[in-house]
Amino acid sequence: MALEAWINFLRAHAAVTRQFNAELQATHGLTLSDFDVLAQLARAPERALKRVELSERVLLTPSGITRLLNGLERVGYVGRRECAHDARVTYAVLTDEGYEKFREAARTHRASVRALLTERFETAELEALASLLGRLPMRPDADCD
Amino acid sequence: MALEAWINFLRAHAAVTRQFNAELQATHGLTLSDFDVLAQLARAPERALKRVELSERVLLTPSGITRLLNGLERVGYVGRRECAHDARVTYAVLTDEGYEKFREAARTHRASVRALLTERFETAELEALASLLGRLPMRPDADCD
DNA sequence: GGAGAATAGTTGAGTAGTCAAGTATCTGAG
């Protein structure tokens, strides 16, 4: 039944993010969102991304991205680079330090995620879950796809 | 792969809650969390629940519940009742007005959820999804169950 | 029956985000 699935989804999200967030915060001083943008930058070409692109990928508003990046800039994990062709855009670029930080954090985070999930699901189930979740809208208001 | 499932999960949550929240806000002036506690109260015996119970069910901290209930009390959807046996507890009780509000909101919310999900999944898939999600921890730090 | 630990709830301060409005830049149509 639809509503039950939805409620399970909400509860599970709250419980799981709370745990992972706390873990990431405690061992690396990073938010889940921080980690998410670090991850996006790490896999982007030249480790740089426009702020707008970033906001689309991590599902924050542009202003959310500005503030989040302020924090990451202050601690030196990301820097700014101007765009030659368009003076409106500034790229967020991952510094070497930021990349290093990401790699460390990714290792422990990946391990926790894997632990949480493999403890509860068989491989086939995990694939099924990922694929089902993948069919949900991945951007706000994408019900007209 | 575990990490992929997790990322799909995060994105889907952000996109979907954003949409439902906006919808609920626009048509009924309620937050998803507001709706959630209204729903918990509506199905509780005598439509009353201790604040602590509420906080466990909707996965907010006790202080979050206090503040959320402040709002719902101000607009008259919930009231307070003292407990005869234990002077520490005050029950949150759903008023008739609050119950009415919940019923209205539930109808449209249920319809949206159903629409979103049935548009993307077969009945069997939905059951599978609900059951898989149901295996995730439903309370913070419940990895030792 | 009284001290100490646990439980229910609130509050002050802080954080992570939102939205709406603003600035600066770019693009395209007449």
Next chain:
DNA sequence: CTCAGATACTTGACTACTCAACTATTCTCC
């Protein structure tokens, strides 16, 4: 060439929480 929009951010004011510290009460058990 210019002016009307669109686009890329940033900022101020707000919201919805969280956490830590507090009060008030209730259990425990010697």
